[in-house]
Amino acid sequence: MPLLWREGKSTRTGTWFCRLGGAALLLAFALPCPGEVTIQWPTPLAPERRTLLTKALEYVEAHPGVPYRTGGSDATGMDCSGAIVRFLSLVSIEPPRSSQGQYEWLRREGRLIAVDPGVKGVEDPVFRALQPGDLIFWGRMEPPVKGTVRVTHVHMFLGREADGHPVMIGASDGRSYRGRKVRGLGIVDFTVPALGRSPRILGFGSPFPKAGS
DSSP, X not given: OOOOEEEEEEETTXXXXXXXXXXXXXXXXXXXXXXXXXXXXXXXXXXXXXXXXHHHHHHHHHSTTOOBOTXXXXXXXXXXXXXXXXXXXXXXXXXXXXXXXHHHHHHHTTOEEEOOTTOOSTTSGGGGGOOTTOEEEEEEEOSSSTTOEEEEEEEEEEEEETTSOEEEEEEEEEEEETTEXXXXXXXXXXXXXXXXXXXXXXXXXXXXXXXXX
Protein backbone atom coordinates (compact mmCIF):
# COMPACT_ATOMS: atom_id res chain seq x y z
CA MET A 1 0.00 0.00 0.00
CA PRO A 2 1.43 3.43 -0.88
CA LEU A 3 2.12 6.00 1.78
CA LEU A 4 -0.63 8.58 2.07
CA TRP A 5 -0.06 11.77 4.02
CA ARG A 6 -2.44 14.59 4.76
CA GLU A 7 -2.08 17.70 6.82
CA GLY A 8 -4.03 17.47 10.03
CA LYS A 9 -5.03 20.05 12.56
CA SER A 10 -2.78 22.91 13.58
CA THR A 11 -2.14 23.12 17.30
CA ARG A 12 -0.31 25.45 19.65
CA THR A 13 2.75 23.20 19.44
CA GLY A 14 2.82 22.45 15.75
CA THR A 15 1.19 20.85 12.74
CA TRP A 16 0.25 17.19 12.72
CA PHE A 17 0.88 15.02 9.69
CA CYS A 18 -0.93 11.71 9.59
CA ARG A 19 -0.38 8.62 7.51
CA LEU A 20 -3.55 7.04 6.19
CA GLY A 21 -2.88 3.30 6.28
CA GLY A 22 0.21 1.38 5.24
CA ALA A 23 1.19 -1.70 7.20
CA ALA A 24 4.83 -0.71 7.56
CA LEU A 25 4.12 2.13 9.99
CA LEU A 26 0.63 1.31 11.27
CA LEU A 27 0.35 1.66 15.04
CA ALA A 28 -1.95 -0.48 17.13
CA PHE A 29 -2.94 2.22 19.59
CA ALA A 30 -4.95 5.36 19.04
CA LEU A 31 -3.27 8.66 18.19
CA PRO A 32 -4.83 12.06 17.41
CA CYS A 33 -5.45 10.69 13.93
CA PRO A 34 -6.77 7.24 14.99
CA GLY A 35 -4.92 4.24 13.57
CA GLU A 36 -2.31 6.34 11.82
CA VAL A 37 1.25 7.45 12.40
CA THR A 38 1.30 11.08 13.46
CA ILE A 39 4.30 13.41 13.29
CA GLN A 40 4.49 16.75 15.04
CA TRP A 41 6.47 19.67 13.65
CA PRO A 42 7.35 22.55 15.96
CA THR A 43 5.96 26.04 15.57
CA PRO A 44 7.48 28.04 14.08
CA LEU A 45 9.14 25.87 11.44
CA ALA A 46 10.96 27.68 8.63
CA PRO A 47 9.05 27.45 5.32
CA GLU A 48 12.03 25.90 3.52
CA ARG A 49 12.18 23.12 6.10
CA ARG A 50 8.45 22.46 5.79
CA THR A 51 8.82 22.30 2.00
CA LEU A 52 11.77 19.90 2.22
CA LEU A 53 10.02 17.56 4.64
CA THR A 54 6.78 17.59 2.68
CA LYS A 55 8.58 16.80 -0.58
CA ALA A 56 10.57 14.01 1.10
CA LEU A 57 7.36 12.43 2.40
CA GLU A 58 5.72 12.82 -1.01
CA TYR A 59 8.70 11.12 -2.63
CA VAL A 60 8.43 8.15 -0.28
CA GLU A 61 4.69 8.02 -0.99
CA ALA A 62 5.27 8.03 -4.75
CA HIS A 63 8.05 5.39 -4.59
CA PRO A 64 7.07 2.66 -2.13
CA GLY A 65 9.46 -0.22 -1.58
CA VAL A 66 12.70 1.43 -2.77
CA PRO A 67 15.44 -1.03 -1.70
CA TYR A 68 18.78 -0.24 -0.13
CA ARG A 69 21.51 -0.21 -2.79
CA THR A 70 25.09 0.93 -2.25
CA GLY A 71 25.88 3.81 -4.60
CA GLY A 72 22.24 4.34 -5.54
CA SER A 73 20.32 7.61 -5.41
CA ASP A 74 17.09 6.95 -7.33
CA ALA A 75 13.94 4.84 -7.13
CA THR A 76 15.78 1.69 -8.26
CA GLY A 77 17.74 1.72 -4.99
CA MET A 78 19.43 4.13 -2.58
CA ASP A 79 22.07 4.18 0.08
CA CYS A 80 21.92 6.60 3.01
CA SER A 81 23.73 9.51 1.38
CA GLY A 82 21.94 8.87 -1.92
CA ALA A 83 18.60 9.40 -0.19
CA ILE A 84 19.85 12.72 1.18
CA VAL A 85 21.00 13.75 -2.29
CA ARG A 86 17.56 12.86 -3.67
CA PHE A 87 15.61 14.70 -0.97
CA LEU A 88 17.71 17.86 -1.18
CA SER A 89 17.51 17.89 -4.97
CA LEU A 90 13.76 18.33 -4.55
CA VAL A 91 14.45 21.80 -3.11
CA SER A 92 17.31 22.64 -5.52
CA ILE A 93 20.15 21.90 -3.10
CA GLU A 94 23.11 19.93 -4.44
CA PRO A 95 25.05 18.37 -1.56
CA PRO A 96 28.18 16.20 -1.92
CA ARG A 97 27.38 12.62 -2.87
CA SER A 98 28.88 10.77 0.11
CA SER A 99 28.01 10.94 3.80
CA GLN A 100 31.62 11.94 4.44
CA GLY A 101 31.33 14.75 1.93
CA GLN A 102 28.01 15.91 3.37
CA TYR A 103 29.51 16.01 6.88
CA GLU A 104 32.51 18.01 5.69
CA TRP A 105 30.20 20.33 3.72
CA LEU A 106 28.21 21.31 6.81
CA ARG A 107 31.35 21.58 8.93
CA ARG A 108 32.99 23.95 6.40
CA GLU A 109 29.83 26.06 6.32
CA GLY A 110 29.77 26.33 10.10
CA ARG A 111 26.42 24.53 10.30
CA LEU A 112 27.52 21.36 12.11
CA ILE A 113 26.73 20.89 15.81
CA ALA A 114 29.07 18.32 17.35
CA VAL A 115 27.73 15.61 19.65
CA ASP A 116 29.98 14.58 22.53
CA PRO A 117 30.86 10.85 22.82
CA GLY A 118 29.38 10.89 26.33
CA VAL A 119 25.83 11.65 25.17
CA LYS A 120 23.55 8.89 26.48
CA GLY A 121 20.18 9.44 24.80
CA VAL A 122 17.91 11.48 22.56
CA GLU A 123 16.79 13.66 25.49
CA ASP A 124 20.33 15.01 26.01
CA PRO A 125 20.37 18.85 25.96
CA VAL A 126 22.48 18.91 22.77
CA PHE A 127 19.48 17.63 20.82
CA ARG A 128 17.34 20.60 21.82
CA ALA A 129 18.89 22.31 18.79
CA LEU A 130 17.94 19.44 16.47
CA GLN A 131 15.23 20.53 14.02
CA PRO A 132 13.16 18.60 11.47
CA GLY A 133 15.11 18.64 8.22
CA ASP A 134 18.54 18.50 9.89
CA LEU A 135 21.06 15.89 8.75
CA ILE A 136 22.39 13.53 11.45
CA PHE A 137 25.77 11.83 11.02
CA TRP A 138 27.26 8.64 12.49
CA GLY A 139 30.89 7.58 12.37
CA ARG A 140 34.09 6.95 14.30
CA MET A 141 37.44 8.51 15.00
CA GLU A 142 40.11 6.96 12.77
CA PRO A 143 43.60 6.22 14.07
CA PRO A 144 46.48 6.78 13.64
CA VAL A 145 45.76 10.47 12.89
CA LYS A 146 44.15 11.98 15.99
CA GLY A 147 40.97 13.86 15.17
CA THR A 148 40.38 12.18 11.81
CA VAL A 149 36.69 11.37 11.41
CA ARG A 150 35.27 8.58 9.27
CA VAL A 151 31.58 9.15 8.58
CA THR A 152 29.61 5.94 8.05
CA HIS A 153 25.95 6.98 7.93
CA VAL A 154 23.55 9.92 7.49
CA HIS A 155 19.79 10.33 7.93
CA MET A 156 17.37 13.28 7.99
CA PHE A 157 15.52 14.11 11.19
CA LEU A 158 11.77 14.03 10.51
CA GLY A 159 10.37 15.04 13.89
CA ARG A 160 8.50 13.44 16.76
CA GLU A 161 5.35 11.36 16.78
CA ALA A 162 2.41 12.24 18.97
CA ASP A 163 3.84 10.26 21.90
CA GLY A 164 7.21 12.05 21.61
CA HIS A 165 8.93 9.21 19.75
CA PRO A 166 11.65 10.75 17.49
CA VAL A 167 11.95 9.49 13.91
CA MET A 168 14.12 10.01 10.83
CA ILE A 169 13.62 9.59 7.09
CA GLY A 170 16.15 8.16 4.67
CA ALA A 171 17.60 4.89 3.40
CA SER A 172 18.64 2.14 5.78
CA ASP A 173 20.08 -1.35 5.51
CA GLY A 174 18.65 -2.71 8.72
CA ARG A 175 17.64 0.11 11.05
CA SER A 176 14.29 -0.26 12.77
CA TYR A 177 10.99 1.48 13.31
CA ARG A 178 9.41 0.46 16.64
CA GLY A 179 10.97 -3.00 16.49
CA ARG A 180 10.42 -3.61 12.77
CA LYS A 181 13.43 -3.75 10.46
CA VAL A 182 13.47 -1.26 7.58
CA ARG A 183 15.61 -2.24 4.60
CA GLY A 184 15.48 0.56 2.07
CA LEU A 185 13.81 3.96 1.89
CA GLY A 186 11.52 4.78 4.78
CA ILE A 187 11.09 6.05 8.31
CA VAL A 188 13.15 4.74 11.23
CA ASP A 189 13.65 5.43 14.93
CA PHE A 190 16.11 8.09 16.00
CA THR A 191 18.18 6.51 18.76
CA VAL A 192 21.57 7.14 20.33
CA PRO A 193 24.04 4.21 20.41
CA ALA A 194 25.02 2.93 23.84
CA LEU A 195 28.11 4.48 25.40
CA GLY A 196 31.27 3.00 23.95
CA ARG A 197 29.52 1.67 20.86
CA SER A 198 30.88 2.50 17.41
CA PRO A 199 29.85 4.09 15.15
CA ARG A 200 28.46 6.86 17.31
CA ILE A 201 26.59 10.06 16.50
CA LEU A 202 29.15 12.65 15.43
CA GLY A 203 26.90 15.63 14.93
CA PHE A 204 23.99 17.17 13.08
CA GLY A 205 23.26 20.30 11.11
CA SER A 206 21.07 22.20 8.73
CA PRO A 207 21.30 21.71 4.95
CA PHE A 208 20.16 25.31 4.57
CA PRO A 209 22.37 28.41 4.87
CA LYS A 210 22.42 29.96 8.33
CA ALA A 211 20.08 32.77 7.31
CA GLY A 212 17.41 30.18 6.56
CA SER A 213 18.01 27.77 9.42
